[in-house]
Amino acid sequence: MQRWRPSFFLKLSMVLHGAALLSFIVAPAQWRIGLIAIVCNHLLITAIGLWPRSNWLGSNWTRLPPAAAARNEIAITIDDGPDPDVTPQVLDILEQHGTVATFFCIGERAQRYPELCRDIARRGHALENHSQLHRHNFSLRGYTVLRREIDTAQRTLENICGERPQFFRAPAGLRNPFLDPVLKHCGLQLAAWTRRGFDTRQRDAQKVLKSLTHELAAGDILLLHDGHAARDENNRAVIVTVLPELLQAIRAAGLIAVTLRAAKVTH
Numbered sequence: 001m002q003r004w005r006p007s008f009f010l011k012l013s014m015v016l017h018g019a020a021l022l023s024f025i026v027a028p029a030q031w032r033i034g035l036i037a038i039v040c041n042h043l044l045i046t047a048i049g050l051w052p053r054s055n056w057l058g059s060n061w062t063r064l065p066p067a068a069a070a071r072n073e074i075a076i077t078i079d080d081g082p083d084p085d086v087t088p089q090v091l092d093i094l095e096q097h098g099t100v101a102t103f104f105c106i107g108e109r110a111q112r113y114p115e116l117c118r119d120i121a122r123r124g125h126a127l128e129n130h131s132q133l134h135r136h137n138f139s140l141r142g143y144t145v146l147r148r149e150i151d152t153a154q155r156t157l158e159n160i161c162g163e164r165p166q167f168f169r170a171p172a173g174l175r176n177p178f179l180d181p182v183l184k185h186c187g188l189q190l191a192a193w194t195r196r197g198f199d200t201r202q203r204d205a206q207k208v209l210k211s212l213t214h215e216l217a218a219g220d221i222l223l224l225h226d227g228h229a230a231r232d233e234n235n236r237a238v239i240v241t242v243l244p245e246l247l248q249a250i251r252a253a254g255l256i257a258v259t260l261r262a263a264k265v266t267h
Helices: 008-026 030-049 066-070 086-096 107-112 113-124 143-161 181-188 205-213 238-252
Strands: 073-081 102-105 125-127 221-224
Touching: 008 030, 008 066, 073 086, 073 238, 086 113, 086 238, 102 107, 107 113, 107 143, 113 125, 113 143, 125 143, 143 181, 205 238, 221 238
Parallel strands: 073 102, 073 221, 102 125
Antiparallel strands: none
């Protein structure tokens, strides 16, 4: 468990709330000004929570650390699995190219397909926490519910694979100020992405590939999906169509795909 320290923005928000409360006491006639300030602050917090790549609410990896970028490393992250149809195909493609990836798994799906999770680990990939149930209203939950949801997924994945996740990705990347202290309690690092292909709704594989490879560079974190994957014109999961060409583009650029865990290593 790590000690939680609020971000600079949250510290300012706390000061604002304290100042507003003080103004209500010493100058009650001016209560409207304090109320407007608080409302505007909450609207700003909500907007920031809808910005997956923001670090205003706490530490958030949107790129790999500088040491990893200096080693020409890049990370492929795959969300929402495991999926009994798509994940095995993805694993075979990665193995054919000698590449590793980071799989952000939903705890409930991991419980349904534990052997598939073990296969992910056996092939050298990392399994990380993507919440237990992947609720659409995840970012609207309070501290207690978020902690229970994330703790449950931690135990689920650790029990299946014998290794505790080190990273967390919020469902859809959305969050609120309660998430960062929960992650510190669980010893987890929030990870977003550098770019994504929106492959849960984009059916055109070439458009997904173009989004992922645009200005491809060392330190990038790429996002794809094996769960909830859109289907292309041949009814194949888009990730299955995109992945071989993406891996070729990564290799052609002289980049090396690593897991997020490996990118933490400084040497």
